[in-house]
Amino acid sequence: DSQSLAPAKAQTLPFKDIPCTGRNPWTNLARYWKNNSFQHLHLVMEDHFQNLGPIYRENLGTHSSVNIIHPHDVARLFQSEGIFPRRMGIGVWAAHRDLRNHKCGVFLLNGEEWRSDRLILNKEVLSLAGVKKFLPFLDEVANDFVSFLMRRINKNTRGTLTVDLYADLFRFTMEASGYVLYGQRLGLLEEHPNEDSLRFIRAVETMIKTTLPLLYLPHQLLRLMDSSLWTQHMEAWDIIFQQADRCIQNIYQEFCLGQERGYSGIMAELLLQGELPLDSIKANVTELMAGGVDTTAMPLLFTLFELARNPSVQQELRAEIKRAESQNPKDMNQLLNSMPLLKGAIKETLRLYPVGITVQRYPIKDIVLHNYHIPAGTLVQVGLYPLGRSSQLFPNPLHYDPARWMRRDETNFKALAFGFGSRQCIGRRIAETEMMLFLMHMIKNFQINTVSKDDIKTVFRFILMPEKPPLLTFRPV
Numbered sequence: 101d102s103q104s105l106a107p108a109k110a111q112t113l114p115f116k117d118i119p120c121t122g123r124n125p126w127t128n129l130a131r132y133w134k135n136n137s138f139q140h141l142h143l144v145m146e147d148h149f150q151n152l153g154p155i156y157r158e159n160l161g162t163h164s165s166v167n168i169i170h171p172h173d174v175a176r177l178f179q180s181e182g183i184f185p186r187r188m189g190i191g192v193w194a195a196h197r198d199l200r201n202h203k204c205g206v207f208l209l210n211g212e213e214w215r216s217d218r219l220i221l222n223k224e225v226l227s228l229a230g231v232k233k234f235l236p237f238l239d240e241v242a243n244d245f246v247s248f249l250m251r252r253i254n255k256n257t258r259g260t261l262t263v264d265l266y267a268d269l270f271r272f273t274m275e276a277s278g279y280v281l282y283g284q285r286l287g288l289l290e291e292h293p294n295e296d297s298l299r300f301i302r303a304v305e306t307m308i309k310t311t312l313p314l315l316y317l318p319h320q321l322l323r324l325m326d327s328s329l330w331t332q333h334m335e336a337w338d339i340i341f342q343q344a345d346r347c348i349q350n351i352y353q354e355f356c357l358g359q360e361r362g363y364s365g366i367m368a369e370l371l372l373q374g375e376l377p378l379d380s381i382k383a384n385v386t387e388l389m390a391g392g393v394d395t396t397a398m399p400l401l402f403t404l405f406e407l408a409r410n411p412s413v414q415q416e417l418r419a420e421i422k423r424a425e426s427q428n429p430k431d432m433n434q435l436l437n438s439m440p441l442l443k444g445a446i447k448e449t450l451r452l453y454p455v456g457i458t459v460q461r462y463p464i465k466d467i468v469l470h471n472y473h474i475p476a477g478t479l480v481q482v483g484l485y486p487l488g489r490s491s492q493l494f495p496n497p498l499h500y501d502p503a504r505w506m507r508r509d510e511t512n513f514k515a516l517a518f519g520f521g522s523r524q525c526i527g528r529r530i531a532e533t534e535m536m537l538f539l540m541h542m543i544k545n546f547q548i549n550t551v552s553k554d555d556i557k558t559v560f561r562f563i564l565m566p567e568k569p570p571l572l573t574f575r576p577v
């Protein structure tokens with residue numbers, strides 16, 4: 101009868117049968133520590149997926165996780181996240197907030213507290229209405245960056261500039277985040293930028309660089325072992341909070357003086373709405389300010405490099421921008437929506453160089469991933485770096501091809517650089533709009549070249565970064 105012919109429903113395999121890396125969590129940790137492979141975590145994950153298959157378990161010190169790469173497994177994970185999605189916390193960050201008696205922003209909050217702050221912030225930070233209000237601010241800063249670069253080119257006789265743009269990109273993204281959040285220009289793109297803002301940028305970099313080693317080791321242990329790391333980390337946080345507090349104070353004073361003006365940034369809108377208490381506004385605005393610097397600067401650097409070594413793509417983008425501007429001379433929002441190739445370029449950069457190399461969740465119920473039983477509460481990580489370079493998901497994966505995102509593709513859950521669901525990156529629209537405007541103005545005004553066509557080696561320092569920033573040459577068009 102038909103029953104006996106039906107393929108036996110594959111029996112779900114037990115959790116313990118999932119392929120596992122290494123033996124003992126502490127020897128695994130020691131090995132990472134010895135080979136300093138924390139900063140190559142993304143490459144180690146790629147190796148594990150190649151050797152062990154599309155799902156594997158890893159025990160690292162106190163953390164144990166299941167790692168996945170297939171879009172349909174990601175979809176299954178998304179369906180099990182519940183209404184309070186959770187990712188791996190950062191103990192050492194929360195420890196700083198407790199020590200200094202600061203409230204946490206949405207990144208560190210969980211449960212009901214996270215959801216109530218998040219829903220209020222979404223209206224100003226992530227909604228289309230919010231984007232329309234802050235888009236002109238980002239456009240102004242992107243234009244100023246072009247003038248900033250033009251000034252430097254005109255200073256030398258050759259009429260071109262070959263430069264490591266790393267530091268300048270941090271000044272751009274900080275100037276942009278500061279303007280969108282506080283409604284004030286920090287002056288980072290002028291001849292003599294103010295020292296406080298430069299100190300803030302350095303503090304965010306130090307904080308991020310010292311986070312990685314502190315991520316995997318119980319920080320109490322580290323405070324004993326390597327107090328300089330701990331001290332550096334805390335000092336960086338203190339500078340970040342002090343600087344953010346100064347900006348917040350003077351916005352708050354202006355606000356109290358009741359100078360009625362138009363839109364003057366996200367923070368003023370949050371104060372006007374009065375839905376979030378002041379200390380929650382401070383905690384979240386500080387997170388958005390600090391979270392808006394390195395995260396957007398790196399993908400811009402990677403994109404400029406890829407455009408420099410793919411001149412035909414650069415030329416196609418220049419043509420698309422010209423066409424789009426002639427069709428939408430006025431409405432900036434319309435303009436950005438008529439540049440699908442430029443949107444594809446940003447997706448292509450984030451596919452090859454995902455700023456956050458994993459998306460993590462704890463499923464709230466038992467699920468089956470790749471035919472294995474996963475108990476509720478298990479940490480499941482999506483390997484974004486290996487996923488973006490998998491030839492099964494992306495034909496010819498190492499080819500920088502923005503047009504690939506314009507072709508119809510029935511598989512969802514492939515563009516995951518900002519995460520997914522209600523806990524996805526809240527800065528997504530700020531980052532996307534900021535990058536679109538920056539690249540549009542840069543490609544329109546400069547021919548971008550690079551000396552070296554070789555791949556950039558990447559390191560993971562809580563954020564995916566180039567091991568050595570590339571040298572780029574800019575020639576006014």
Ligand SMILES: C[C@@H](NS(C)(=O)=O)c1cncc(N2C(=O)c3ccc(Cl)cc3C2(C)C)c1
Nearest residue numbers: 207386387390391395455456457525562563
């Ligand atoms: C790199 C990626 N890691 S992730 C979230 O995918 O695991 C990421 C993505 N978007 C934002 C961030 N942030 C920062 O850089 C940062 C700095 C200081 C503070 Cl107070 C808050 C942040 C956040 C977490 C917003 C980090």
